[in-house]
Amino acid sequence: MNPDMRTRLAGLELANPVMAAAGCAGTGRELARFFDIARLGAIATKSVMLEPRAGRPAPRMAETPSGMVSSVGLQGPGIEVFLQRDLPWLRSRGGTAVVSVAGSGPEEYAELARRLPASAGVAMIEVNLSCPNSAGQGRDFADVPAEAARVVRAVRGAAEDGVPVFAKLAADAPDPVDLAGACVEAGADGLSMVNCLRGMAVDPVTLRPALAGGVGGVSGPAIRPIAVGCVYRTREALPEVPVIGMGGVQTGADALEFLAAGASAVAVGTVNFADPSACVRILRELQELLEERGVDRVGDVVGAAHRPTGAVVGR
Amino acid sequence: MNPDMRTRLAGLELANPVMAAAGCAGTGRELARFFDIARLGAIATKSVMLEPRAGRPAPRMAETPSGMVSSVGLQGPGIEVFLQRDLPWLRSRGGTAVVSVAGSGPEEYAELARRLPASAGVAMIEVNLSCPNSAGQGRDFADVPAEAARVVRAVRGAAEDGVPVFAKLAADAPDPVDLAGACVEAGADGLSMVNCLRGMAVDPVTLRPALAGGVGGVSGPAIRPIAVGCVYRTREALPEVPVIGMGGVQTGADALEFLAAGASAVAVGTVNFADPSACVRILRELQELLEERGVDRVGDVVGAAHRPTGAVVGR
Amino acid sequence: MSDNGPVQTRSPVLTVRRVDAYHAITVVAPQIAERFRSGQFLSVGVGGEHSSMLLRRPFAIHDVKPDYGGTVEFLFAVRGPGTAWLAERRSRDLLDVVGPLGRPFPLPRDPVNCVLVGGGSGAAPLFPLAHALRRRGCRVDFVLGASSADRVFSAISARRIAETATFTTDDGSFGVRGRVTDALERVTADARADVVYACGPMAMLGRVAAAAARLELPAQVAVEEAMACGTGLCMSCVVPVVGEDGFTRMARACVDGPVFRGERVRFDDVGTIPFDALGAPGWKAWSDEPGAEGAPEREAG
Amino acid sequence: MSDNGPVQTRSPVLTVRRVDAYHAITVVAPQIAERFRSGQFLSVGVGGEHSSMLLRRPFAIHDVKPDYGGTVEFLFAVRGPGTAWLAERRSRDLLDVVGPLGRPFPLPRDPVNCVLVGGGSGAAPLFPLAHALRRRGCRVDFVLGASSADRVFSAISARRIAETATFTTDDGSFGVRGRVTDALERVTADARADVVYACGPMAMLGRVAAAAARLELPAQVAVEEAMACGTGLCMSCVVPVVGEDGFTRMARACVDGPVFRGERVRFDDVGTIPFDALGAPGWKAWSDEPGAEGAPEREAG
Ligand SMILES: Cc1cc2nc3c(=O)[nH]c(=O)nc-3n(C[C@H](O)[C@H](O)[C@H](O)COP(=O)(O)OP(=O)(O)OC[C@H]3O[C@@H](n4cnc5c(N)ncnc54)[C@H](O)[C@@H]3O)c2cc1C
Ligand SMILES: Cc1cc2nc3c(=O)[nH]c(=O)nc-3n(C[C@H](O)[C@H](O)[C@H](O)COP(=O)(O)OP(=O)(O)OC[C@H]3O[C@@H](n4cnc5c(N)ncnc54)[C@H](O)[C@@H]3O)c2cc1C
Ligand SMILES: Cc1cc2nc3c(=O)[nH]c(=O)nc-3n(C[C@H](O)[C@H](O)[C@H](O)COP(=O)(O)O)c2cc1C
Ligand SMILES: Cc1cc2nc3c(=O)[nH]c(=O)nc-3n(C[C@H](O)[C@H](O)[C@H](O)COP(=O)(O)O)c2cc1C
Ligand code: FES
Numbered sequence A, B: 001m002n003p004d005m006r007t008r009l010a011g012l013e014l015a016n017p018v019m020a021a022a023g024c025a026g027t028g029r030e031l032a033r034f035f036d037i038a039r040l041g042a043i044a045t046k047s048v049m050l051e052p053r054a055g056r057p058a059p060r061m062a063e064t065p066s067g068m069v070s071s072v073g074l075q076g077p078g079i080e081v082f083l084q085r086d087l088p089w090l091r092s093r094g095g096t097a098v099v100s101v102a103g104s105g106p107e108e109y110a111e112l113a114r115r116l117p118a119s120a121g122v123a124m125i126e127v128n129l130s131c132p133n134s135a136g137q138g139r140d141f142a143d144v145p146a147e148a149a150r151v152v153r154a155v156r157g158a159a160e161d162g163v164p165v166f167a168k169l170a171a172d173a174p175d176p177v178d179l180a181g182a183c184v185e186a187g188a189d190g191l192s193m194v195n196c197l198r199g200m201a202v203d204p205v206t207l208r209p210a211l212a213g214g215v216g217g218v219s220g221p222a223i224r225p226i227a228v229g230c231v232y233r234t235r236e237a238l239p240e241v242p243v244i245g246m247g248g249v250q251t252g253a254d255a256l257e258f259l260a261a262g263a264s265a266v267a268v269g270t271v272n273f274a275d276p277s278a279c280v281r282i283l284r285e286l287q288e289l290l291e292e293r294g295v296d297r298v299g300d301v302v303g304a305a306h307r308p309t310g311a312v313v314g315r
Numbered sequence C, D: 001m002s003d004n005g006p007v008q009t010r011s012p013v014l015t016v017r018r019v020d021a022y023h024a025i026t027v028v029a030p031q032i033a034e035r036f037r038s039g040q041f042l043s044v045g046v047g048g049e050h051s052s053m054l055l056r057r058p059f060a061i062h063d064v065k066p067d068y069g070g071t072v073e074f075l076f077a078v079r080g081p082g083t084a085w086l087a088e089r090r091s092r093d094l095l096d097v098v099g100p101l102g103r104p105f106p107l108p109r110d111p112v113n114c115v116l117v118g119g120g121s122g123a124a125p126l127f128p129l130a131h132a133l134r135r136r137g138c139r140v141d142f143v144l145g146a147s148s149a150d151r152v153f154s155a156i157s158a159r160r161i162a163e164t165a166t167f168t169t170d171d172g173s174f175g176v177r178g179r180v181t182d183a184l185e186r187v188t189a190d191a192r193a194d195v196v197y198a199c200g201p202m203a204m205l206g207r208v209a210a211a212a213a214r215l216e217l218p219a220q221v222a223v224e225e226a227m228a229c230g231t232g233l234c235m236s237c238v239v240p241v242v243g244e245d246g247f248t249r250m251a252r253a254c255v256d257g258p259v260f261r262g263e264r265v266r267f268d269d270v271g272t273i274p275f276d277a278l279g280a281p282g283w284k285a286w287s288d289e290p291g292a293e294g295a296p297e298r299e300a301g
């Protein structure tokens, strides 16, 4: 008995709850060399900006225990090339496109949202509020609920009605739950959490920061308990708001952990670097775990950790 | 040529910069079965409170990738027993005692500080502002700079003049650097960073939170880049303030990383659980690394990551 | 440091064997073998040098031999990633082992009659105990339970060491269908038991301790609480235990135990902080505070 | 998916050998062997299933053989924990291998004269290249440099394959004391070289590319930029490369390279974002924006 893997994220129904996370799946082309990307619930694109962007100098990455710290600086071709080249390609391969946007202010975010209608193949807009990789030092959108709300309000106002807008939050926002509340009040249809946490590695030879950018973002399995905690606490505070959970998902069991904590879908980020087939492997493992437990619909486990012992689905 | 390993923390000189972290070294007796605890720079004691405390129910711990999440709830015998039994024992073995204190308000912290004079064998008081393991849900001291300052001011006022007071901060405070500044202004002689980050694991079988306490604190090598980042940014903002760096120190190279980021000493926490000889092994490895680099004094590498390339000590 | 305390060693694996549902690993560890007393356990680092699994895995010591200066054997069931990794070790691999850990079973001075009750892999520490008791002239009778036949532990050696060996399985696939406690009264009567020793899952220990109390027999139980360090540092392995002063404290299974006197463990309250435990919220309201000096940290046993 | 794209395999180790300062591992990986073209690399997961080392380690493919359906060999120096772990593998262990990755060396249609320049372990991909060139009737001459004699790579097979093989070491312990570029002019002249191929550290490649430009020879260089994924996902391996439209872009060494045309790589600006790179802060101020359609992502080579 195959469990029903469909999941809902606000207005959007995904074939299954396993997504690729923004900035960790290239344009989709790179993963398509390893599996059929139409099999994924969705692919979040690398955050796109209005203009092309060269990003940060190398070194951009350093390995840390069960994770890494990175500072890419949102290198990308800009919205023009994205709309003419990357998005059509993704759609042509049957990929469901969650388009992540990044801007320097509410106006830029809104302008991006305006150019991303459903007709272009946009299934969802994800508002990257909190990329420690971006060039500026401040992270006002991510750290100050009122600033985050301004951006979300602008995007929701500019985006097409049928396109859900999800706000993406960092785990080291002063109070992720507060921030989540502010975003939802400002019109976010759901939340993506978490983005990387600020961190750094020191080069053991030079004793200088290992990344050219100094401080970068920590990601990978190392941050999973932090991410699961954010999802759990947000679900507690905002039980009706759909959440895409991410942060170190490596196995089907990890995906299940996020679902139980309250996520309706999960996204796989850093682990794609370690295992280019990770997304489909995780989907298969999750499906097997649900089968073993006798779960009929994946939706039945969403939020299970919040139910009293004994009320857990399956056996 | 043995490098000079002595390091200064405000008024206090340690024989070397490797300490055991609070709550991860028992009373000292447990580690003393594996090595001579007088060889450590210092031992931070489990945070002591005025009264005995039973802590949280089990399960209190779950393993996570390169780390763990825990919620002990500050189980301890209270200050009376600590002063009569644990502290004298530690001193009798030649241990340098950093006494960590935890309270429910500035008055309780102050009362503890009053009872911890140098004559009792107290080398330093560490103010645990931010234990996500403590019973209460709120973490006002840790999260709100003004609250942290109140506690630090109370402790500094009550503690003996010759006893340095260090404020211990969590990595997931809204702005660790801000908080550090507030503590120093309130009279902290130095900073210990970092304490655990909030996080959680879900039991893969029951799908309920793995810890009885639900959310707990994440520690271990997984959080090292986050901790190093905190130390680096604090050093940048407050270059004159001595810092004890901690968070996932596992090897001599990790200790060197914290020193380069700006810590004058490092503390070993979770890794003691994995390797009861870790502290002395790390000390030996650090010494060897410094020797290899031709460093004369450990102090020469403190803050090296802030100096321009080429100005790095040794070869 | 201290001569009978635990040591940390990098020990070569001598053999890895399958024993029914279990794996048995023997390592060369003379210092552990020499210090060992029955009831003690060891802990093993898993996953290799760059493992993402930080915590050591605890296992009861099942056997100690003088070969190669001293070897130590432990048996385990594959349960999660740590034990799966251990099951793949080959001889000559090195393991990071710490032991012996914990308080051993107290041994009677006189040659009394002892009934040893084990559940599943929990039977492991009872075998060296049985040998030690036999060396003191004690009579030993075994009651071993498990979920199914292949999880019954070392039935043959149990029969060899003991006067009698009774087996129970949940599914009746071996021995008597039922629980160890179903057989306990008969075995203790037949053996004219003076003392009961038990090791196994917490629920089983609770039932054994209750049965022993009913039969007015002293019981020594070795608990298997989840442990993060095994060396007393982390406070993760706590169980509510009544001290000699009558106060309940949260005792560490790894250093205050794993062996406790059966009637001292508050089995019904395991996994909670009893309201009257020392330092529980509001414990002062009802109790006279114990004197500071008198407060023994190692209240157990 | 695509038939000549990379595959991910769990490949058994056939042999592990020491070769001077290097270790050589041969794995059975028919699909990689079959797809391989010289200049491509593979990546290996390190530390086992529960490794705390998340990132794959990239290595040039040094040799491909038809045995066992297809084997692939890579050579490496122990540098850090990942390569240390690899050096401890034994035959029959399984490795998680992805390959072949990256763009291969372009091969000339005609039987021209080729000088192959390698530095340290960077010489590895030049050996399969030499064989491929020889099969096309090209003349091959080697210039191999290293810090010291034991780091000179496969001197014997270089002599066997090539018309001439010249060696340089920093310390003069083997061949000529000095750098590969010191020998390059003479070798290219003697061999009447039509093209230069090079692989090695970035600084060496820069010098080779500059020398080739001076000699008016086309150069194909394979760079070794630090890589986190090797599959084009993470954008960690970028180098500034001038595209056909004259614009500099931050190209990914793993998928847009590792082989680039020598004059296209801005070696002096490696490790920076050149001010005039596409999307650099303020790049618009000085440049005509390239047409969106015309902007080739794979501008390299
Ligand atoms: C004193 C003592 C003696 C033991 N003796 C034996 C024995 O002789 N044979 C045997 O098969 N098992 C024994 N166990 C249980 C054994 O330690 C666990 O089965 C093992 O740790 C599971 O590790 P894992 O990675 O395979 O499983 P996982 O469930 O993935 O382990 C994850 C974490 O939980 C801890 N954990 C999980 N289950 C247990 C448990 N039951 N007890 C303690 N920690 C646990 C692990 O140590 C690890 O930290 C003993 C436990 C204790 C405390
Ligand atoms: C395309 C390519 C081909 C290569 N071919 C070879 C080869 O044939 N033989 C050989 O000996 N080495 C080769 N290298 C270098 C090799 O990948 C590194 O030596 C190896 O990754 C070091 O891993 P470590 O864990 O031992 O060292 P660490 O320094 O501890 O590695 C830590 C991290 O840095 C990365 N890293 C460190 N040094 C390098 C480097 N020079 N290049 C890329 N990543 C690095 C690692 O991948 C890892 O993510 C090649 C590199 C690239 C990019
Ligand atoms: C190299 C890298 C690039 C990233 N780029 C983006 C990005 O462009 N936009 C975004 O919203 N998140 C970005 N992220 C964050 C991831 O989408 C994800 O939220 C985070 O890494 C945590 O998940 P993980 O642990 O599975 O990687 C990036 C992460 C990494 C490691
Ligand atoms: C089980 C456990 C108990 C702890 N108890 C305390 C404590 O009592 N007081 C305190 O200030 N920090 C406490 N900490 C935090 C550690 O001292 C340390 O700051 C943190 O764990 C990060 O270091 P690590 O990664 O090396 O463990 C505790 C940590 C753990 C894991
Ligand atoms: S397991 Fe750590 S104190 Fe017992």
Ligand code: FES
Pocket: D226, D227, D228, D229, D230, D231, D232, D233, D234, D235, D236, D237, D238, D252, D253, D254, D255
């Ligand atoms: S290594 Fe990840 S894009 Fe090249």
